[in-house]
Amino acid sequence: MKHLKRSLTLPFAEASSVAVIILLIVAMLGFADATYLTIEHYRGVIPPCSIIKGCEIVLTSPYSVLFGVPVSLLGALYYLLVSLGAFIYLESKHGKGEIATHHSSILKWTLIITVFGFGMSLWFVYIQLFVLHSICTYCIGSALTSTILFITAIVMLRHSSIKQTEHMRNDSALPPELPQSI
């Protein structure tokens, strides 16, 4: 927790490409899922009602729309934003060959918004289980992707904070007469 708090104030340390690629792939999967539900919403095609499933109840409930906008569209935009953040960082690292400070900040804020995505998912799972008493597989899929994004982000933020703290300790251990750049 201490590390996570610190990671919000400290500059973001270089992130592992593997972690960012995981972020990118999972966010794109979430984007596909949420886009599918958004297209369904606007096409007005509702899955048939079945004895065992209750997908149509979830997708046509008042909770599926927020101020006239389907929540699946908001979800698609959220996943698009996370993919874009992860991609910009990766592209900067591998395309340009160097990471500019603002690209690190973009990744840091991308990681931070996954907290909101996770919070929203928790709310929707609660609504499905305890208010509507129905489960929509696609919505659970989205909850799963946003949870993976959140966990990956927390691990990355913590890792960055540990790295920065170590870096600062090393810096302060230098003799005062020596320039900091050595």
Next chain:
Amino acid sequence: MNTKRLIFWASFIIILGLIIWGLFVAMNKPLDTTPTLGTPADVSSTDHARGSADASVTIIEYSDFQCPACATYYPLAERLLNESSTTVRFVYRHFPLYPVPHKNALMASEASEAAALQGKFWEMHDILFDNQKLWETSSTAGTIFETYAERIGLDVETYKKDVVSDVVKARVQKDWDEARTLGINSTPTFFVNGKAIVNPNGYEAFKAIIDSAIR
């Protein structure tokens, strides 16, 4: 922007585009899996039918008044019937998905059967679908249906007795039992001239199925 970066960005945009395009294509393609269901019983005098009895095409729908998909198909079937009432006959049969996922579905079917006893099945059918959102999750759906009975001009006292009668319960149960025997497990399920069809994507697709059945 150097070539390497250009390739990176182009790949990213193409992948996103492919996701959206792939979804559109997949979703517009009708499923090939025609349901393997039994053949429904012939239309009898106890059925609720609209359109000409001599029609060359008979559509039988197993439906649930609380099902949002059934409410979506209701205006499509109505339009089909209005545009080709001499060639199409539409039959409604009950398959309320009760108690889960639709807790008020059975009560709605019984309300329509009670209305049928006063010769107003279709009036109740229409008002139930038109107002589905108002009663679907209500804990006082029975009272709401009584107001509908009044609105469509039923004798409300008779309706109140009929809606809880064994005759009405048995009538709904008869359709339900047959649906299960046929192997139906979702609504709406349509049969065109006795053959189960894949639910069409919209009015034009529905009309195309009917046109090919006429030919």
